[in-house]
Amino acid sequence: AQMSLEQGYEARREFDARYRLLLRTVRDPVVFVSVNEGRIKDLNEPAAALLGSTREDLVGSSFAAEFRDRRKDEFVESLVNTAISENTSDFNVQTKRNRQRVIITPNVFRAAGERVLICRLDTESTGSGHLDELG
Amino acid sequence: AQMSLEQGYEARREFDARYRLLLRTVRDPVVFVSVNEGRIKDLNEPAAALLGSTREDLVGSSFAAEFRDRRKDEFVESLVNTAISENTSDFNVQTKRNRQRVIITPNVFRAAGERVLICRLDTESTGSGHLDELG
Numbered sequence: 262a263q264m265s266l267e268q269g270y271e272a273r274r275e276f277d278a279r280y281r282l283l284l285r286t287v288r289d290p291v292v293f294v295s296v297n298e299g300r301i302k303d304l305n306e307p308a309a310a311l312l313g314s315t316r317e318d319l320v321g322s323s324f325a326a327e328f329r330d331r332r333k334d335e336f337v338e339s340l341v342n343t344a345i346s347e348n349t350s351d352f353n354v355q356t357k358r359n360r361q362r363v364i365i366t367p368n369v370f371r372a373a374g375e376r377v378l379i380c381r382l383d384t385e386s387t388g389s390g391h392l393d394e395l396g
Numbered sequence: 397a398q399m400s401l402e403q404g405y406e407a408r409r410e411f412d413a414r415y416r417l418l419l420r421t422v423r424d425p426v427v428f429v430s431v432n433e434g435r436i437k438d439l440n441e442p443a444a445a446l447l448g449s450t451r452e453d454l455v456g457s458s459f460a461a462e463f464r465d466r467r468k469d470e471f472v473e474s475l476v477n478t479a480i481s482e483n484t485s486d487f488n489v490q491t492k493r494n495r496q497r498v499i500i501t502p503n504v505f506r507a508a509g510e511r512v513l514i515c516r517l518d519t520e521s522t523g524s525g526h527l528d529e530l531g
Contacts, residue, residue, distance in 0.1 A: 278507060
């Protein structure tokens with residue numbers, strides 16, 4: 262069974278539209294990071310603002326480089342370990358550009374054959390007032 | 397040019413994984429609503445909690461029915477009008493099950509040939525501490 266390339270693209274575009282609009286709609290700062298490369302694949306405006314830069318400048322750059330005292334390899338590895346571990350311990354970091362204390366909540370998934378981290382970044386202020394953590 | 401059905405499904409699964417994990421990661425309550433049917437297509441746990449029910453019970457049900465004094469047709473129409481209007485006015489409602497005051501921020505997009513609303517629901521508490529509204 263075959264479907265045309267056009268149908269394939271159409272399906273991708275629709276899922277992509279839903280994903281992109283969701284990412285733009287939420288106010289929680291969210292960053293997608295390639296596990297292999299340690300680079301930022303995508304992020305929303307609140308995340309860019311928290312890191313002290315713009316989406317345009319941050320997409321494609323090293324995620325670890327945005328935080329103080331973090332080496333690239335061990336940083337991404339630690340995030341993956343936190344994502345797959347059963348006890349959800351806080352992952353505390355400090356941003357390099359504006360010295361903001363941030364708690365990262367990472368999850369890992371597989372997309373297009375590579376592992377990708379989705380990281381929610383919480384400051385004390387973004388964290389307040391929200392409902393309790395999801396199970 | 398053709399791609400196999402399997403490749404097409406694979407592409408959809410990957411976009412779907414990214415979308416679903418993002419929806420599960422964020423703490424902003426978010427609801428997707430079919431414009432034609434007025435029914436909830438998808439929502440996250442914070443949205444279900446805010447509406448006073450569960451994801452399982454809410455998916456497929458009328459979105460308007462979750463709010464006080466709202467008729468189904470005009471409710472969805474008002475959300476679409478707010479989404480496409482240039483002045484972003486607040487859309488204030490009150491939930492039916494637990495009388496919670498909520499501000500809805502709607503956006504409209506097209507997916508699989510139908511128009512879909514993505515609605516962020518903010519209470520006073522979920523709204524506090526967040527960065528300013530995106531432009």
